[in-house]
Structure formats: C-alpha cells, structure tokens
C-alpha cells in the first residue's frame with residue numbers, strides 16, 4: 135500500500151530539524167523530520183490527484199476521486215501520558231488558497247473526518263482533522279481514562295490546530311493567512327469550545343447544530359426516550375410519525391403567512407396533539423391518550439421538576455419525520471446512553487430505566503459539565519481577537535433540539551462585554567425544515583464558508599444566506615436564511631421557490 139511505502143521513504147531523509155528554523159518551504163516527504171511539541175509525525179506521502187482511498191475495508195474512494203494532488207501528513211499527539219491523538223493534515227501541492235480550515239467531528243468521534251477534509255482540500259485549503267484521541271464510535275474509551283476524556287472534550291482539537299498550523303508553515307514556508315474551523319454536531323460543540331477556551335486559534339468559526347451543553351443534551355435524550363419506552367402503552371409506532379407530521383403541518387404551515395410545506399418559525403406553532411387523539415380505539419390515524427402524553431414530552435423542554443429550570447429544549451413541531459432516529463426504540467439513543475454508562479457512572483451495565491432526570495443531570499454536571507460542555511458564554515476574548523462566529527441550526531433537527539443554539543447565542547450576546555458590538559462578530563442562522571446538519575424537507579444546501587470569509591477578511595457580515603433545495607441534481611427551491619431573530623417573509627408576488635421574493639424581517 136502506498137501509504138506504508140511512504141513511511142520507509144521518509145525515514146531515509148535527513149536528521150530532525152525544527153520548523154522554527156525553516157525559512158523556506160519543505161518538500162512533502164521532508165516533513166517527516168519536523169520536530170513538534172507533543173507530536174510524532176508517523177507518515178508523510180504525496181497523494182496523486184484522484185488517488186486517495188480512505189482507510190477501512192468497507193469504504194471505497196468514491197467522493198475522493200475529484201481531489202487534487204496533496205501532501206498527506208499523519209501524526210500522533212501525546213499532550214498527556216495517556217493521550218493517543220491521531221491527526222491528519224492535508225496540504226494542496228498546488229493552488230493553495232493560503233488558508234487553513236480545520237474540520238470537526240460527529241458523535242463520540244474516534245474517526246478522522248475524511249469527507250469533510252476532502253471538501254476543504256478541494257477548495258484549496260490546507261486542512262486537518264483528528265480522531266479526538268481514541269478509536270471507535272462509542273464512549274467506552276472514557277472508562278478509566280480521564281485524560282482521554284479531556285482529549286475528546288477539547289484538547290485534541292486545540293493540539294491538532296497548533297501542530298497543523300506548524301506543519302502548514304513548514305510545507306509552504308509561511309503561516310496560513312487565515313484559520314477557520316468548520317464543524318456541525320460534535321463539530322459545532324468543538325467550535326464553541328475553541329471560541330471559549332482557545333480564542334486565538336481561529337479567525338472564523340462555523341458552529342453548526344452544536345451538541346452543547348453535552349451533558350444536558352444526553353440527559354434530555356434519555357428523559358424523552360424514557361417517557362416513551364418505559365411502558366408499552368406510551369410507545370408510538372414509527373408508522374404514525376408521518377401522520378403526526380401531517381397534522382402539525384395542517385395546524386401550522388399557513389400560520390407563517392405562506393402555505394409551502396414548511397414552518398418558517400416553529401416558535402409560533404402551538405400544536406396540541408390532543409387534536410389527533412383517538413375518539414374510539416387505537417388506529418393508524420390517531421394517537422391513544424398515552425401516546426398523546428408521549429408527544430407532549432417529546433415536544434417539550436426537559437425541566438427540573440423542583441426548580442422549573444430548563445435542562446434542554448425539546449423537539450420543534452415539524453420534526454416528526456425524523457423522530458425514528460432517536461425514538462424508534464426499544465432503547466434510547468446509544469450516544470446518550472454511553473454518556474451515563476462510561477462517563478458519568480463508569481458502569482457499562484448501567485440501565486437507562488433507572489435514569490432520574492434531576493439526580494442524574496446533577497451527577498453528569500459534576501462529572502463533565504465543565505469539561506464536555508462549552509458553558510461559558512463570554513466569548514469576548516475571541517471577539518477581541520477579531521474572531522467571527524457563525525452559528526446555524528436546522529429547525530427540524532431530529533438529533534439536537536434547535537433552541538439549544540438560540541440559547542447559547544442569546545446568552546453569549548448578553549454575557550460578552552467590553553468586546554466589539556455583538557452584531558459585528560456573532561450571528562445565528564436558523565434553517566426552516568432542515569434536519570440534523572442537513573436533510574429534512576427544507577432548503578438545506580448552503581455555503582457557510584463563503585458567508586464567513588468576507589466577514590472575517592473584509593468585515594462584511596452575512597445578512598442573508600441563500601439556501602437551495604436540490605433534488606436529483608436540480609434546484610427546486612431557493613430561500614434566504616436570515617440572521618436570527620429575523621425570519622424570511624414572502625413579498626406576496628412571484629415564485630415562492632425563488633429567494634428573491636423573500637425578505638428577512640423581524641417577527
């Protein structure tokens with residue numbers, strides 16, 4: 135395999151040198167002798183255009199065939215004695231746009247985000263990704279490994295960034311002119327963590343559908359599933375989700391001023407599932423009383439029953455078609471169960487049926503709120519650095535309740551004092567009808583990097599971002615995404631599938 139051959143080729147090169155000493159660029163294979171803090175370069179290789187194949191027998195190279203030639207660097211980082219962080223850095227051999235784009239992860243990570251790296255590379259960025267410090271997609275790595283949990287929580291991303299920038303500088307003979315973070319889900323949580331803890335790492339940060347605060351997110355997921363699965367009467371068959379969705383649309387689609395199959399602003403939709411409660415016996419077209427109660431839980435925030443404080447917001451009306459992701463049973467979402475099994479209680483045999491919202495959220499917060507969650511909304515150091523934070527979240531997110539992003543955005547605007555005016559450095563774009571980081575029934579194709587770069591590089595803040603609905607390669611509908619709290623409103627004339635006929639307005 136080419137990748138392993140390259141290691142032996144690289145090993146024959148001259149003795150180690152420090153990147154600080156480099157005044158000029160270094161050939162790809164020469165990077166193997168770069169000396170970096172906490173880091174060992176394990177492989178370097180020039181990949182020919184279209185020749186990349188990601189590791190793993192089940193995968194093929196589809197999706198990577200269009201990549202240009204690049205220098206592929208792999209390194210292992212050990213900032214703690216128990217750390218084993220894998221990173222890759224990809225450097226375009228020609229056509230580098232002078233910038234660095236780090237890409238984020240999903241779930242409990244444990245894999246390098248090759249597809250996202252490919253998208254960045256294709257557009258001329260030097261790019262990097264980390265496996266977040268362990269292999270495999272569950273949280274089992276955290277059992278008895280507190281340092282590995284810190285690596286997952288934030289240290290792997292920061293260490294990757296420091297080392298990747300050094301590798302970029304060594305290869306090209308100059309620092310990247312700008313550095314960007316681009317992530318969704320866990321990548322969104324990593325984005326907020328970077329802005330909070332390492333405000334000088336990035337000039338521009340994209341935080342999509344942030345899995346944050348992580349401890350509360352996972353508690354909400356189990357609380358919601360518990361309400362549905364702990365007794366058989368509450369279980370809603372997946373076959374009823376579409377029926378509930380149709381009832382929600384019937385109640386709320388036109389309420390936003392335009393009947394278009396989408397709920398522009400679900401905060402104005404007050405759907406009562408009793409409207410579809412069975413009059414007689416259970417039937418596919420209606421909900422039993424116990425199922426009505428379960429829908430109410432799913433569409434409500436998780437709150438502390440003693441204090442009334444919100445723990446995490448609930449699913450929005452319009453999300454129902456995506457409920458099968460987390461609510462198809464018979465157990466709650468494994469990602470959330472892992473949090474309590476491996477991180478909070480350290481008991482692989484932990485039974486979610488014993489979950490108690492108030493007690494176990496307190497335990498989760500004691501364990502990981504300050505580590506796993508980005509909870510400090512004061513990002514003034516990032517703002518003073520000149521950083522721009524572009525957040526987005528699908529209103530039909532079926533994985534992370536979208537108001538979590540609104541909550542963070544609102545708290546950040548309130549908490550950030552002594553910094554540049556909020557409007558000049560942080561914006562949030564809610565995406566009607568979009569699911570978790572994509573999918574759903576709404577326009578879900580957009581380009582956040584193209585919105586972010588003029589903001590960072592020329593101070594031109596994004597006011598509206600055009601999103602497209604593309605089916606079988608054909609653009610069926612375009613709509614503007616608006617800077618929260620603004621909402622897209624139809625002008626009343628022209629096609630409802632053309633963004634030009636919509637304006638962003640304060641509700």
Ligand SMILES: [Ca+2]
Nearest residue numbers: 387392394396
């Ligand atoms: Ca509508």
